[in-house]
Amino acid sequence: MNTMKLSCASLILLTTLATTASFAAGVETNVADSKGKPLTNAVVYFVPTQPVTNAKPKHVVIDQVDKEFVPRVTVVQTGTAIDFPNKDDIRHQVYSFSSAKTFQLNLYSGRPSAPIVFDKPGVVVLGCNIHDHMVAWVLSVDTPWFAQTDAKGRAQMSDLPVGKYEMLVWYPGLAQPVSQGQVDSSSPVQRSIQLETGALLGVNTDGQDHGQEHDHGSHASGS
Numbered sequence: 161m162n163t164m165k166l167s168c169a170s171l172i173l174l175t176t177l178a179t180t181a182s183f184a185a186g187v188e189t190n191v192a193d194s195k196g197k198p199l200t201n202a203v204v205y206f207v208p209t210q211p212v213t214n215a216k217p218k219h220v221v222i223d224q225v226d227k228e229f230v231p232r233v234t235v236v237q238t239g240t241a242i243d244f245p246n247k248d249d250i251r252h253q254v255y256s257f258s259s260a261k262t263f264q265l266n267l268y269s270g271r272p273s274a275p276i277v278f279d280k281p282g283v284v285v286l287g288c289n290i291h292d293h294m295v296a297w298v299l300s301v302d303t304p305w306f307a308q309t310d311a312k313g314r315a316q317m318s319d320l321p322v323g324k325y326e327m328l329v330w331y332p333g334l335a336q337p338v339s340q341g342q343v344d345s346s347s348p349v350q351r352s353i354q355l356e357t358g359a360l361l362g363v364n365t366d367g368q369d370h371g372q373e374h375d376h377g378s379h380a381s382g383s
């Protein structure tokens with residue numbers, strides 16, 4: 161009798177899991193500035209109301225090529241390790257003063273011996289002590305479900321499991337992500353978001369005016 165109940169329960173559980181897994185909502189988001197100009201490299205992400213574990217921390221790389229960080233904008237799930245290989249034939253000294261991750265890689269060439277683990281959520285601004293113009297951003301988020309906008313300001317996802325999430329958007333130069341409220345992904349998620357970037361150009365977590373760099377960043381890569 162008990163065995164019967166158990167297998168019934170197991171069957172229901174299995175069915176539920178299979179159903180959940182087979183229903184992933186599509187997400188389509190457009191991000192623009194207050195004048196309607198599409199924003200490239202904005203990050204759209206969904207933090208589940210039930211916390212999820214970082215199942216598979218990915219290995220992520222931010223290169224230094226021709227005295228620039230490549231890519232300029234990186235989004236990772238909190239707990240991810242990032243390598244900072246130097247592909248130039250000059251040395252760099254990569255650092256961050258941001259509270260979400262403060263670190264410094266002393267003057268180096270080639271690949272540093274250990275990656276940096278981004279163990280707290282938040283915005284991290286990267287710089288190089290030798291080359292003041294070098295700037296890049298890491299956004300560390302408590303979710304594996306995130307996407308970056310392309311050259312047309314579009315971010316798409318096809319694998320957001322059914323559930324309840326807080327939807328957030330961030331763009332380089334914003335000190336903090338902006339909440340878009342609660343989202344239920346049992347039906348497709350479609351949003352058009354306008355960010356007030358104008359007032360934010362030049363605002364930076366390191367207190368310096370990087371307004372021009374932000375602009376470069378928005379053109380740096382469409383992928």
Ligand SMILES: [Cu+2]
Pocket residue numbers: 227251252253288289290291294
């Ligand atoms: Cu440098």
